[in-house]
Amino acid sequence: MIFTTLRKIAVYTKIKRLEYGYTKKISKLNADTKPAYLDKKTKNQIKAKYAQYGFKNVSVEWHRFFGQLYNKMCIDFIPESLFYCYIEPALNKTDLFKAWEDKNLIEKFLTPEITPKTYVKNCNGFYYINDNPDSKEAAIKYVSQLDNFVIKPSMGTYGGEGVKKIELSNSKDRFELLDSIFTEYSKDFTVQEVLKQSPKLAELNPTSINTVRIISYLRPSETVILSGIIRIGKSGVFTDNFALGGVVCGIDKTGKLKKYAVDKYGFETTETESGVIFDGFPIPEYNKIVETIKNLHTKLPYFKLVSWDIMVNEKSEVKIIEYNTFGQGINGHQITNGPLFGDYFDEILELSRR
Template identity: 30%
Template sequence: MSFIKKILTSLRDQYTVVNTRKRWTNEEKMYLRRFYFPELTKEEIHEIQQEWKGIAVSKRLFNAHRFYKKINGFDARYLAMPVYDPIIIRTLNPFQDACVFVNKGFFEVLFAGLKQPQLYIKRLDGHYFDSRSALITKDEAITTLCKKEQFIIKPSVNSHGGAGIKLVKYRRSRLEIESLIAEYKGDFIIQEILDQHPDTAKFNPESLNTIRVISLFLNGKVTILKSALRCGQNGAEVDNATSGGLMINIKEDGFLENFGIDSQFEKIFETHNGVKISGQRIVDFPKLKEIIMLNHPKLYPSLHLIAWDFAINSEGEPVFIEGNTKVPGIFWIQLCGGPIFGDRTQEVIEYVKKRIHD
C-alpha cells in the first residue's frame, strides 16, 4: 500500500510541475510576442545551465533571462518563473505551511506584534467580526460601516494585482453598504484607508504606495534580498506593476534607483505627475529592515522566503499590509533590482537540490 501511495504522490508532483511550468511559459511567450527582447547567446545559455545545474537545464525554461537582459544586462543567476514555481518556492516554503498565512482575516491575530491598518469589519466563512474579532451580526456590521466616512474593502484571499480591492471615500447608506457586501462571495476584510507619508504619496497620491521587501531565512541567517517601492500611476488606486504602476528598486541605504520599471518593460525616470525618481529616499528605511530581520524567523520559522508589503504612515512608521508566502512575487522585483538570491544563489540551489533528491 505504501508503495502505491508513493507512486501516486510522485505522479501528482510531476503533474504539478508540468502544469505550473506550462502556465508560466505561456505567460512568457505572450510577453515575447508583444515586446522585443535580445536573444541569448550559446555561451549565456551554457552559463545558465551551469548555474542551475541539477535543478533545470532545459533551454525552454530560460526565456525570462531575455527580459532581464534587456533591462540590466545578462546574469545567469536570474531565477526564471518556470524554475522558481514550483521547484524552488515549493521547497523553500512547504505548501501546507505557506497556506496557513494566506487569509488576511487572520492577520490581526497572527501578526499582533506588527503595526497594521485599523480593522473595522471582517467576514470569515460567512460570519462577521468587529475590530476586536468579536462575533457580530451582519446588521451590526452594516451599522458600523454606515458610521465610517471612508474605508477599504479587500478579498481575504486572491487579491493579486489589486483584484477585488475597492476604496469607499464617502459615507454610504445602509442600502449601498448591503449592495457592496453582496458583491463579495467569499471572505473579506474592511480597514481604514491609511494616511501615508508624503515621501511615498507624492509618486501617486491616489494609491497607497507600498514597499515590497523580500527576505530569505536559510541556514540560520536572515538576509534582505531585494526591496522595491510600488507606486500607482495616472491616478490609479492600486500600486501593482501589472495594473499600470511602477516598481522602483530601493538601495540598501534607502535611496531609490534612478528609474522604475513599468508593465511595458520600459525604464521610467519620472512619474506621470513630474516627480523625478533619482535622489528620492524612503523615510527610516533601516527601521523597516530591522522589523523584517527580527520577525521573519519569529513569525515564519518554517518558511524561508517571504515577500513583505509595508506602507509608511504619516508619522513615518512602517505599517504591515501583508506577507506573501505561497508564491512570493519575484518577477518584477528582479527586473528592477537584479537576481533575487544574489550572493546566496548557490546556497539556495544546494539547499533545494539536497531536498528534491532525498
C-alpha cells in the first residue's frame, strides 16, 4: 500500500515537472514567433474539446503556435505537453521502449534486409562483428578495411545527436583513428554502412540522407498512417535535423510534397537551397513505404504509436533507419500537415483518458 502510494506520488511529480518544462518551451516559442492571441470563443472550444476526455484547463498556447505556422487554427491540435505526458505513455509501453528502440536490435524486431547493414555493434561495452562476440581490436581491424561508415549511439538519442559519417579513405593511421573514435563513443553504439539515397531524393539535397518520417497508429484491425513529412538537411551537412539548419515539408496522401517547407524558427520556403520546388515533388516508392510500415507495425504490438525514419536507396529499396516509440517529435507534423490525429482524434484521446 505504502509502495503504491509512493509510486503514484513519484509519477505525479515527474509529470508535473515535465509539464512545467513544456510550459517554458511554448512560452519561448511564442515569444520568438509572436502568434496572434486566440479569441475567447476559440479558447472555450479548445478547453471543452479536451475536457470531455478528462484533460481540464488545457493550455491554448500550443494551439496559438501551431495555428500561426500552419496558417489555420484547428481545435484538435495536440499540445506537446499532452502528447508526451499522457498520450504516449497511455498508448505505448514506456518501460519497454529503451530495449525495443535499441539500434543494435532493430533487425531482430523487424527484418535484416530492410535495415542498414551493420558492421560492428557495441552492446554494454561488448563488441560484436556480424553478431559474433569479439574484441575491440578485432572490431577496429574489421572496420579499418572500409572506406567509410556511419557511427551513432544505439540508444537514448534524439534529433541526429551523435550521428557521424567517417571517411577513412585518406587516413594514414586507420587503427589509431578508429581506436580514438571507439573510445569517444565508449559503449552502446553501432557502425553501419553509408546508405546511398535515391537520385530523386538526392535532388532535394545530395549531402544529407533526406529521410521520410511517418507516424503510424496500430488499431485492432489495421495500421493507419497519421502523418508523413520529409526532413531535408542543410547543404553541406550530412544529417537532416532541424538543429543544423534542416527543414521539414509535409507529404500528402498521394506521396507528393506540399507547397512550403519550414525551418526550426517557423520560416517558410517554397524551394530547396538548390532551387528545387517543393510543391508536387514526388517521394519515390511512397506506396511501398506506406505498405512496409503497415506490415512492420504489427511486429511492435506494445506500441500503438510509432514514428518511422525511412529512406529509399539508389536501388529503390525501402530502408528503415530507425523507429521511435517515445519522444517521437510531433511539431514538424502539425506545422506542415495540421492536427496530428486527424479522424482518429476522439479514438486516441479516449484511449488516453485521464
